[in-house]
Amino acid sequence: MKDRLTHAEIVRLDGQVTGLECGTMSVKTEGSPYGVTKGLLRSFRFQVNGTSLVLYSPESAIPFYGKVELPLADGDDVCLAIASEALDGQHLVYGLRHPADPRVFVAFAAGSLEFQPDRQMYYLPRLPRFWGKSRGWQASRFGVAAIMAFCLFNYLARGERVEHGLSAYVVMNSIVAVALAGYLLTIAYGALRWRLNLPTLRQRNLLAVLHALEVFDKSTIRAV
Structure with missing residues (x-):
């Protein structure tokens, strides 16, 4: 199973949506393997030309990605970018586009989670963790955490006496600065x-999604 999923490709599938079922699932998003923070993912399970598919998108509390209303309903003619190999009988959907709609919906959020809905999803092609504004949000959050750390160390270091070498304040701030x-x-x-x-492996996977959907204008990408 692992080898088969590892060698999966991102391929195109066109057809009509049938048997659409929508649901939500709780996922661990941050912290230890036992979880600290949880969020909700929406799951869209449906068929196209007899192929069983699943598309995950954010519902709430998914870091850096918000809920987006997908134009997906029974009877819709859609163009999809999917994994060539199935996981538990269902192919993961990476991208969705209506032929007459200039927007393309790319499923970044599920791949950006620290703990996937299914651990075996790690073996499938993975997209970049961040896209567009989400990259700025991630950098901003990390920067705010660093500033708070600097302030805390400054407060704790008040009155500290330094006789030899560097103070603990300088050492700790240096560690935070290097990490940032x-x-x-x-x-x-x-x-x-x-x-x-000069794309990374995950960026090449994104390019494969865009190629499968025949998308040439990256400004039309909507991260879900």
Whole structure:
């Protein structure tokens, strides 16, 4: 199973939506493997040309992604980008587009979760964790956490006596600064490779989604 999913590709599927079923599922989004923060994902299960499919999108409390109303209903003619291999009999949907609609809906949120709805989803192709504004939100949140840490260390260091070497205040602030710089450089690295047409593996998967859906204008992407 693992080898088969690892070698899955992102392929195109066109047809009419039938048997649409909508539901929600609670997922762990942050913290330890036992979970600290939970959110809700919506699940859309349906068939196209006899192929069973599932599309996940945010409902609430999913970091960096908000709820988006998908134009999906029974009888719709759709163009999909899906995993070539099925997981538990269902193919994961990466992208959705109506032929007459310029927007393309790309399922970033499920792949960005620290703890997936199904652990085996890790073996399927994965998209970038962040897209568009979500990258800025992630950097901003990390920056705010760093500022709070600096302020806390400054408060705790009041009255500290330093006789030899560096103070604990300087050491701790240096650690936070290095962590912040490393994180921001990671985000900048991914953005730079995208702009220079030197995509990472996850970015190549995104390009495969856009190619399958025949999308050439990236401004039409709606992250879900």
